[in-house]
Amino acid sequence: MSVEQIQPSVLQETIARVLGDKARSVTLALGEVTVEVSAANYLQAMQLLRDAPECQFEMLMDLCGVDYSAYKDVGTDGLRFAVVSHLLSIRLNQRVRVRVFCQDDDFPVLDTLSQIWASANWLEREAFDLFGIVFEGHDDLRRILTDYGFIGHPFRKDFPLSGHVEMRYDAEQGRVIYEPVSIEPREITPRIIREDHYGGLH
Template identity: 95%
Template sequence: MSVELIQPSVLQETIARVLGDKARSVTLALDEVTVEVSASNYLQAMQLLRDAPECKFEMLMDLCGVDYSAYKDVGTDGPRFAVVSHLLSISLNQRVRVRVFCQDDDFPVLDTLSQLWASANWLEREAFDLFGIVFEGHDDLRRILTDYGFIGHPFRKDFPLTGHVEMRYDAEQARVIYEPVTIEQREITPRIIREDHYGGLH
């Protein structure tokens, strides 16, 4: 039996009512509902979204870190790091996006969601590895994509494109060795190709 799709505006009102003052905002754009919560209300709000009968978001589909540091270049000032999650309700056929900003740019910390959704385990490890966001209460928070001893967090906007170290196999030592990067920094300028009569213009 198929479940009727709930109108986005109705979902927006429902979530706003369920979360109350635990939501900083519940907005609707392009037929998608986005909830923003503060770090202090993050865990409670996510539990309400999972358990409230009108929400029933049984599945955490995705969770990722975001580095907003480049926004300061265009005059937008605010916290640097955020976590964005996408939730799905199979039983009610609805989706929602949740964003939460970390309070401290130097040491970004949020509560873990791994007790609410098992899928948060690896997703939070990825956000920790790539952005350096710490998830308090996570029982196995370690790197998941980068190598042992990796320095830094490669998805941060200030991480150098060349990285800090390079590795190669040394035949004499019969093992992989790590060395400082020898690649010179270079400006990446896109090539612009314009053919004759490009786009039908003469």
């Protein structure tokens, strides 16, 4: 038996009521509800979203890091790194997005969600690997996509396109070795060559 999907505006009101002052904002845009919480209230708010009878978000569908970099001065209270999670309630047929900002740009830290949703384990490892966000209380926080000797966090906006080192297998040494980057910098946006007076512009 299928459950009829709740109206987004009703879900917005419900979540605002359940979270109370633990939510910084509960907004509705393009038919989707987004909750923003502070780092201090993150764990408690997520526990409520899972356990409250009106919410029952039993599944953490996705969790990813975000680097606002140059955009951090526009609507982010000057903070650079955030984590965005997508929650699903199968029982109540509803979804919500949750955003939380790390309070320290130099050492971004948040509580782990792995004790609330087991699926957070690898998702948080990915956010740690690619963005350098540390999840306090995580049982096994180590890189998951890059190799063990990788330097830096490649999804940060200030990470160089060519990286810091390159690796190859050396047959003589019988192992993988790391060397300085030898490829030349590339242009991402191709040059567009136009004729004079193209499109009637002078």
